[in-house]
Amino acid sequence: MVSSWLHRYPSFPHGVHPPESKDDTCGLPIRQFPFAPVLVIPLSQHMGQPAKPAVREGQEVVRGQLLAEADGWMSVPQHAPATGTVRRIGLVPSITGQMVSGIYLEPFPGSSQEVMEGTPCDVATAKPGEIVGAIQSAGVVGLGGAAFPTHVKLRPPEGETIRTLILNGVECEPYLTTDHRVMLEQTADVHTGVRFLLKATGAERAIIGVEANKLDAAEALRESAPADLPVSVRVLKVKYPMGAEKMLITSLLGAEVPSGGLPVEVGVVVINVATAAEIGRLLPHGRGIQERIVTITGPAVGRKGNYRIPIGTPLRFALEQVDVSDDVSRVFLGGPMMGQALSSLDIPITKGTSGFVAFTHVETGEVPAEYPCIRCAYCVDACPIRLNPAQLGLLAKNADYERMADEFHLMDCFECGACAYVCPSHIPLVQRFRLSKAIVRKRRAA
Amino acid sequence: MSKPTLEIHTSPHVRSGASVEHIMRNVVVALLPVSVFSVYVFGLAALVTLTAAMVSCLVTEHLLTRAQGGPSTIGDWSVAVTGVIYGLTLPPALPIWMVVVGGVIGVALGKFLFGGLGYNAFNPALVGRAFLAAAFPVAMTTWSAPFGSERFTSLPSSTLTFPFASPAYDAVTGATPLAAMKFDTEVTATADLLMGMTAGSTGETSALLILLGGIYLVARKMMNWRIPAAILATVFVLSAAMHLVDPDIYPSPVFMLFAGSLMLGAVFMATDMVASPMTGVGCVLYGVLIGALVVVIRLWGGMPEGVMYAILLANAVSPHIDGLIQPRVYGTGRAS
Numbered sequence: 001m002v003s004s005w006l007h008r009y010p011s012f013p014h015g016v017h018p019p020e021s022k023d024d025t026c027g028l029p030i031r032q033f034p035f036a037p038v039l040v041i042p043l044s045q046h047m048g049q050p051a052k053p054a055v056r057e058g059q060e061v062v063r064g065q066l067l068a069e070a071d072g073w074m075s076v077p078q079h080a081p082a083t084g085t086v087r088r089i090g091l092v093p094s095i096t097g098q099m100v101s102g103i104y105l106e107p108f109p110g111s112s113q114e115v116m117e118g119t120p121c122d123v124a125t126a127k128p129g130e131i132v133g134a135i136q137s138a139g140v141v142g143l144g145g146a147a148f149p150t151h152v153k154l155r156p157p158e159g160e161t162i163r164t165l166i167l168n169g170v171e172c173e174p175y176l177t178t179d180h181r182v183m184l185e186q187t188a189d190v191h192t193g194v195r196f197l198l199k200a201t202g203a204e205r206a207i208i209g210v211e212a213n214k215l216d217a218a219e220a221l222r223e224s225a226p227a228d229l230p231v232s233v234r235v236l237k238v239k240y241p242m243g244a245e246k247m248l249i250t251s252l253l254g255a256e257v258p259s260g261g262l263p264v265e266v267g268v269v270v271i272n273v274a275t276a277a278e279i280g281r282l283l284p285h286g287r288g289i290q291e292r293i294v295t296i297t298g299p300a301v302g303r304k305g306n307y308r309i310p311i312g313t314p315l316r317f318a319l320e321q322v323d324v325s326d327d328v329s330r331v332f333l334g335g336p337m338m339g340q341a342l343s344s345l346d347i348p349i350t351k352g353t354s355g356f357v358a359f360t361h362v363e364t365g366e367v368p369a370e371y372p373c374i375r376c377a378y379c380v381d382a383c384p385i386r387l388n389p390a391q392l393g394l395l396a397k398n399a400d401y402e403r404m405a406d407e408f409h410l411m412d413c414f415e416c417g418a419c420a421y422v423c424p425s426h427i428p429l430v431q432r433f434r435l436s437k438a439i440v441r442k443r444r445a446a
Numbered sequence: 447m448s449k450p451t452l453e454i455h456t457s458p459h460v461r462s463g464a465s466v467e468h469i470m471r472n473v474v475v476a477l478l479p480v481s482v483f484s485v486y487v488f489g490l491a492a493l494v495t496l497t498a499a500m501v502s503c504l505v506t507e508h509l510l511t512r513a514q515g516g517p518s519t520i521g522d523w524s525v526a527v528t529g530v531i532y533g534l535t536l537p538p539a540l541p542i543w544m545v546v547v548g549g550v551i552g553v554a555l556g557k558f559l560f561g562g563l564g565y566n567a568f569n570p571a572l573v574g575r576a577f578l579a580a581a582f583p584v585a586m587t588t589w590s591a592p593f594g595s596e597r598f599t600s601l602p603s604s605t606l607t608f609p610f611a612s613p614a615y616d617a618v619t620g621a622t623p624l625a626a627m628k629f630d631t632e633v634t635a636t637a638d639l640l641m642g643m644t645a646g647s648t649g650e651t652s653a654l655l656i657l658l659g660g661i662y663l664v665a666r667k668m669m670n671w672r673i674p675a676a677i678l679a680t681v682f683v684l685s686a687a688m689h690l691v692d693p694d695i696y697p698s699p700v701f702m703l704f705a706g707s708l709m710l711g712a713v714f715m716a717t718d719m720v721a722s723p724m725t726g727v728g729c730v731l732y733g734v735l736i737g738a739l740v741v742v743i744r745l746w747g748g749m750p751e752g753v754m755y756a757i758l759l760a761n762a763v764s765p766h767i768d769g770l771i772q773p774r775v776y777g778t779g780r781a782s
Contacts, residue, residue: 018460174460246776259777328450336459343454357459364453371466371522372564377670377724378464385776390724391768409775417458424464425564431456 009212010251011237016382016418018174018240018337020213025297026177028305030185033291034321035082035107039312040092040348041067042102046141047148048074050101059086064116064287067103076139076149079288081310082107083114093346095333105312118286123195131200131283139288139351140279144168144179144243144272145334147352150279153271154200156264162201163267166252167194167208167276169217170236170243173335176355178293181306182274183210183217187224190273192280194231201269206231208273209248213238240337241416245270247384259412274354294318295355299363300328309349315356316345327360337417371425379419379429385412389419389429396432405440413437466563469668469719470523476659477530477714483655484648488538488590489597491605492648498542499533500526502549503570510558524563525553531714532571534649535707535754536578539590539615541607544582548574568761569718572754579754588615589622589645622646623705624750627697639704650707660713669717672726676733677712677740678703684741696745708740711753721761728767736760 044050051068054077055061061080068078084107092102107113121134136151156162167190171179183190194206210218212235222233236242236251246257248270255266263270278289290311297304302323309318315331332339333356342356379389387409395404404410410433419429484492507525508518519525532552536545552574557566579586590602604613623634623644638644640653649656663669686699702708716722716736723732736756743752 016462018458018462250776256777259775261777324450326450328452330453330455330459332457332459336457338457339459340457341454341459342452345450345452359459364455364459367455368461368465372562374466374469374524374564374719375722375724376469376719378667380724380773386773387775388724388772391772408772409778412775412777421458421460422462422464424466424469426461426465428456430458434456 009235009237011239012242012247012250012384014382014386014418015239015241015247015384016421017238018421020238021174022177022180022213024304025175025295025306026180026214028177028181030181030293030306030308033307033309033313033318035113035310036313036317037106038087038314039081039084039105039107039310040102040314040346041078041081041105041312042092042094042100042348042350043068043078044100045078045147045311045350045352046076047146048076048152051075051078053089053103055086055089055103057086057089060084061086061105062116063111063113064118064290066288067105070136074149074152076136076141076151077288078103079139079290080105081290081312083111084108092348093344095340095342095347097343115287115290118288120286121196121283123192123199123283126199128200128202131196134283134286135196135200135279137288138279138282140275140282141351142272143274143278143292143351143354145338145352145354147350150271150275153269154197156201156269157262160264161267162203162264162269164253165194165197165201165203165206166248166268166270167206167273168243168245168248168270169208169210169214169221169273170248171214172211172238172240172243173337173339174240175297175357176295176335177297178295178306178354179272179274180214180217182277182293183214184220186277186281187220189277189280190221191224191226191229191231192284193276193278194280195229196279196283197271197276198230203269204230207252208233209236209252210234211236211238211242240418241384244384244414244416246414259409289351292349292351292353294349294353296322297355298357298359300325300358300360311351312348314346314348315342318349319345319358324358325360328358329361330359330364332357337421338415368426370427373425373427376424378422378424382418382422384416384418385409385414387413389433392436393427393429393432396436401436401440401443404436410436410440467521467523470527472663472666472668473527473714474523474530476662477527477534477649479655479659480534480649480652480710481530483652484534484538487592487643487651488648489594490600491538491590491597491602494542494601494605495536495538495540495545495648496530496533498545499536499549500529502546503529503532503553506550506553507558510554511562519563522563525557528553528557528570531569531649532574534710535571535575535647535715537586537589538648539588539602539604540578540585541604541613543607543609544578544585547581548578551577564720566720567765568758569715569721572715572758575754576758585613587625591645592643592651622750623701624744627701627705628744628750633697633701634705636700636704639701644705647707647710650710653704653709656709656713669713670722670726670729672729673717673722673733674712676730677716677737678708680734680737681708681740684738685745688741688745702741702744706744706751707753711757712736715753716757716760718761721764723764723767723771725768725771725773728771731767731771732760732764735763
């Protein structure tokens with residue numbers, strides 16, 4: 001904190017400063033998690049088309065073997081997280097409450113769980129297109145939480161070029177520390193990943209953006225950077241939502257991504273630093289993603305930590321392993337600012353699960369009563385894209401969705417929750433905007 | 447782990463801790479030094495006026511919200527803010543019954559009728575005061591002299607005037623610095639203005655204590671500093687220009703800043719969150735408008751003081767300023 005007062009780190013206007021709450025886990029090394037008795041593997045752990053099963057019920061598979069293949073360009077394959085038997089292909093629970101298609105896999109208790117090797121991809125000899133293909137084959141999606149297929153980002157639309165590759169090591173959500181640990185423990189993987197990504201995109205340089213509360217990580221990456229790799233590490237001001245793509249680009253380069261546009265329109269592609277590390281770790285061995293690093297923390301968790309957990313591990317099993325308290329009252333996937341609260345612990349950890357936080361009744365408390373808007377403008381000063389959330393909130397209350405979208409840029413809201421965080425009247429602003437956006441999208445599609 | 451009951455709630459799952467009560471309570475705290483000092487300067491009369499103003503506002507809001515069938519809203523402290531500010535705008539020796547009438551009108555007409563907290567277009571305290579200024583012009587411009595020798599032992603006879611009888615004033619009344627300036631071109635010493643050793647409304651005494659309260663709120667991010675800064679800067683610049691034109695007719699800018707209710711108005715009344723604009727630029731415009739109106743009314747209007755009407759007029763313009771000035775949304779307008 002002191003250091004961020006002394007230095008003027010690059011930043012963006014507005015934003016908020018929630019308590020970081022990272023001290024419990026940021027110093028804990030990544031530890032391997034045990035296998036659950038049954039792994040639950042949804043076929044759609046990414047944005048886009050669900051994968052198509054490539055195995056049948058009863059089949060025995062080896063850890064790392066292809067379970068389901070990509071269905072087209074906007075899709076990624078799914079690899080077996082453990083050596084075991086495919087018990088069932090059917091419906092699995094998901095966070096939305098809906099059942100979705102997936103695979104139940106029962107690991108062999110006695111197996112050594114060695115990972116199957118595939119066709120290696122050599123960064124020195126592979127062509128850019130081959131690297132993009134290898135990234136898709138490895139089942140790589142954005143590990144920061146969005147789970148957007150990474151290879152799609154690497155192919156810019158016609159007429160656009162990627163000049164700068166930005167590695168997102170910001171991790172601005174409170175409580176989460178997975179990227180922090182990856183940057184400390186997997187520096188070589190990160191740099192190998194950067195090498196793959198630079199070649200795949202043709203970008204001239206790479207910048208790793210790290211928030212000033214992870215100076216040790218920035219230092220580790222700086223020291224370990226190979227001399228021939230055009231990569232630099234930039235320390236950024238601690239501010240939420242610095243990790244949002246648009247905020248990161250503006251803080252580092254000063255440019256603004258056009259409203260409704262993509263980062264590539266300013267010559268940039270942003271990749272999460274853990275995604276890059278995973279690319280650097282998997283591609284030289286031709287492997288696919290079968291586990292990921294997850295921060296399990298929060299006051300209700302006994303053994304908080306950063307764990308490497310097999311994809312498909314049910315949350316109930318994971319929480320049992322870390323001694324969750326009986327007093328647990330709310331569990332949410334991701335951080336407290338944007339994380340989704342769970343109604344069931346039967347859902348599995350997927351590729352997009354960067355962490356989960358368990359609160360007891362002490363932290364959740366009573367839901368405070370909603371007051372009328374007093375026009376204090378706290379939300380106006382918090383919104384990182386400079387919307388007028390107070391005005392939008394009033395319009396949402398009046399169901400004037402068209403005006404919200406047409407005059408007040410509703411569709412630019414990326415739901416960071418800064419407005420609801422600061423609102424002294426406890427108005428669930430961001431929730432109203434989520435609903436309004438869904439309604440506008442539905443109407444426009446009709 | 448037994449089967450826990452999980453509660454579902456939308457993100458964010460943490461909150462900044464800001465609340466309406468907290469903000470309003472802090473405004474009341476920031477006004478305490480001014481209130482205490484005014485009791486020191488004007489004695490029991492100020493104490494009675496401030497208390498009557500507060501009680502009338504609280505009771506009005508409590509009864510109206512209960513009559514409406516909902517819970518009482520006095521717990522959100524917003525009406526307490528109105529009560530203190532309203533009391534501070536009144537002459538210390540104002541008859542109690544007039545204080546009560548203005549309080550009832552301010553809260554009922556200025557706040558409740560508009561829809562309560564968050565919907566009042568005008569600062570309710572000023573609505574109450576404006577009503578009194580129109581209904582009882584003499585009582586509202588009769589000021590006690592500060593530091594009366596018997597101020598802690600007896601009440602001015604006017605305070606206890608029977609309702610609808612015209613108040614009888616004691617001999618010791620004083621002209622406000624602005625009235626002295628306007629009607630007798632007498633200048634009050636700046637030090638007296640700063641320290642609050644002058645005749646005037648209960649709370650328009652010590653500019654120093656008002657500024658102190660304002661700094662406290664700005665530091666706690668509960669007040670937009672742009673509003674008072676823009677008002678004071680505008681008053682200073684405009685009156686300095688006029689003073690340069692003719693120093694015999696137009697008072698010095700320093701006098702203009704510290705005399706009358708400008709400090710109290712700029713810091714505590716114009717900054718009413720509900721009735722002021724939401725954007726930084728909007729707040730500056732709003733402040734400039736108030737400052738300009740104050741100078742115009744004071745120098746060329748029929749009344750010695752114009753802060754109240756300047757703020758009420760700007761309150762009316764505020765929604766239009768917000769309609770006109772919206773922040774530039776990220777990724778729009780400017781070539782990137």
